[in-house]
Amino acid sequence: MEKQTGHTATQGWEIGVRRTFPLSPDQAWELLFSQPVLGYWLDNKANLAFQKGDTYTTAAGITITVSSCTIPKVIRIKWHNPAEENTSTLQIRVIPAKEKATISFHHEWLKDATARVTMQAYWRQVLDQIDQLL
Secondary structure, eight states: OOOOTTEETTTEEEEEEEEEESSOHHHHHHHHTSTTHHHHHTOTTOOOOOOTTOEEEOTTOOEEEEEEEETTTEEEEEEEOTTSSSEEEEEEEEEEETTEEEEEEEEEEESSHHHHHHHHHHHHHHHHHHHHHO
16 A cells, blocks of 8 residues: 555654744743634633643534643644544644744644645644734
């Protein structure tokens, strides 16, 4: 069988997108977990501490549970969309890049190639919205 882009032997279907912004890592982290940017990727009403074990369900029905968090570097979240039978894993990283910071979304254990394409567009749109905000 021919290997398909975005399909791994260990994490199923996955997608990763990233972009570098003129922010310090601390500023990028704060931006990601406060409104309005939190509304871009999660929900306009989301207001949680993002500590291990925290759970939140969006108005669209997506339920997230924080698996681990190392501020201001990385957070791992279980992501369950009620339209899918599986639960995927989202990892958000803030990577220092000289005087800037790279924001990275890595989403794995996606259901299939279609879910991969959908989430790739979703995370790219989030990065575009952050770009427009700045």
